[in-house]
Ligand SMILES: Cc1cc2nc3c(=O)[nH]c(=O)nc-3n(C[C@H](O)[C@H](O)[C@H](O)COP(=O)(O)OP(=O)(O)OC[C@H]3O[C@@H](n4cnc5c(N)ncnc54)[C@H](O)[C@@H]3O)c2cc1C
């Protein structure tokens with residue numbers, strides 16, 4: 290790290306990389322996930338950019354530009370071990386709507402990857418318990434796929450995932466695959482059932498008490514992502530089971546403008562979520578000193 | 582650092598030399614009353630440049646971080662997109678920047694050029710900026726009611742981070758070189774040899790000037806400790822927050838505030854510019870997220886943010902520089918009297934209420 294001021298005299302070489310400059314990407318195809326949520330597969334126009342970008346870590350994010358509308362942060366749901374790069378985006382406002390309107394072949398722009406991400410090496414030899422609610426599965430998908438690719442590095446892998454209704458279960462093909470895979474225990478639930486649903490009905494936490502379910506607590510890291518209410522209840526359940534606060538990790542969402550620690554928008558307590566996060570342990574989250 | 586002596590009437594020749602070298606020179610001018618500002622020096626206004634005057638409220642920060650700055654131009658045609666980053670890297674100089682503002686720019690250097698990412702826009706402007714610091718020596722004209730640089734250890738005389746420093750010794754000026762580029766000026770014969778007596782005179786004047794500040798002892802270190810430990814009572818924060826009218830004025834005049842927002846706007850058919858604009862954590866839109874969830878809702882939460890960001894030890898350590906340089910501007914512009922000195926004072930007073938004595 291060099292942060293020496295450049296007086297007119299001591300002008301060292303100017304950094305050539307412009308941290309705010311997004312690079313053009315081409316939209317390849319779009320798939321519908323759940324209502325209002327779509328997955329956008331894309332690649333950088335410039336192959337060297339694509340190669341550079343592919344070194345991202347699970348849990349990192351990128352800044353997505355729709356010129357004339359604005360820029361917004363989006364998690365990277367693919368694992369770096371996968372071929373394609375894509376975003377899964379819920380349409381909520383102007384930027385996300387503009388992305389939803391793009392057709393394959395059209396261009397937008399991306400910069401990143403940013404944030405700390407999950408250091409998957411730190412969890413080698415451990416049990417991994419993923420707990421997600423709704424679109425909280427987006428950032429966790431990357432870790433799950435990564436962990437399964439490096440299956441021998443981890444002990445037990447469990448997924449507890451819940452959505453409001455069966456129609457709102459994300460990444461259905463993946464869920465089916467995970468449910469059938471022998472290396473992973475995947476439990477699903479919905480808040481409200483529909484006729485076609487034969488699985489569990491209830492909040493995510495209700496899965497922990499299902500017969501046959503046993504959550505490993507010792508030597509385990511729990512990954513929790515979902516809406517604030519779900520987050521609070523799941524944390525309570527996990528702590529009651531005996532999880533240490535430092536063994537529960539999550540990603541925080543904050544209003545972001547730059548993604549590189551300069552604009553100040555994502556600052557919470559003593560952390561800049563975009564560079565110090567978005568991944569934090571629950572122990573850290575508690576110490577940030579502001580509402581999450 | 583090397584020091585020379587300049588005849589009293591020659592001080593603006595520094596401006597002339599800078600202009601001859603091709604710098605756009607900005608210097609302070611005075612209007613009526615307290616109205617002062619930095620402006621581009623031209624042949625026409627050169628004679629009206631002021632050496633002693635109240636520091637302009639609109640800080641010189643804008644020469645490294647303009648309040649609206651274009652980052653890039655984007656052209657769209659037939660599905661094709663062209664992105665063209667736009668940089669400003671003209672040679673510029675500020676003549677008459679005060680010591681607090683020198684520290685402000687140093688803080689911005691630490692912030693924008695430090696840590697994981699360097700800001701290229703900032704860097705290009707900064708690298709081309711020459712700073713001529715003027716030491717505040719005139720208690721009537723230079724030092725304001727709200728100034729408290731001695732408490733922030735930034736003034737009245739900056740010790741570093743300028744190219745040249747000019748100080749009025751009464752009948753002549755002492756000029757100190759703070760960088761090789763500054764020292765190069767000493768090749769000009771108008772800069773005369775300084776003596777030990779000059780140095781002694783400077784010391785004596787500064788000793789006197791330091792006594793002329795209204796606030797010379799402040800509770801800064803203790804406040805930093807309390808803010809960092811989180812021991813300031815909610816009641817105190819609420820009291821501070823309840824006085825905030827959310828005008829954002831404090832962040833606008835602050836030479837050390839760094840926050841900005843980014844916005845795209847149409848500038849022609851198929852042409853868009855992306856700009857960054859100064860932003861204020863005191864405003865309610867600052868942390869609002871899509872869907873209306875605003876994690877920092879209460880006014881006192883947002884107000885806290887500004888003081889927390891400036892006073893928490895964590896951030897001071899992170900930048901090795903404090904985000905308040907003691908210029909006093911926020912104190913001068915705040916309608917609710919919660920400028921930095923008042924906040925430090927309110928925290929000091931509130932600690933008295935922290936005593937929980939049990940009479941037995
Ligand atoms: C680290 C991170 C990862 C995210 N990952 C995903 C994801 O994978 N999928 C997904 O659907 N959503 C994700 N989000 C949320 C997503 O960024 C917002 O839904 C999106 O910014 C809304 O933008 P908009 O223009 O459609 O909304 P509008 O409300 O119209 O926003 C207007 C402006 O505000 C800004 N803005 C609004 N909300 C946010 C916000 N939460 N964060 C930053 N800027 C905002 C936008 O830049 C935009 O210019 C993530 C957010 C963060 C912080």
Ligand code: SF4
Pocket residue numbers: 831834835836837838891904905906907908909910911912920921922
């Ligand atoms: S916080 Fe107030 S006194 Fe401190 S540098 Fe900013 S404007 Fe000046």
Ligand code: FES
Pocket residue numbers: 544545546547548549550551552553554555556561562563564
């Ligand atoms: S998003 Fe700009 S500082 Fe984090």
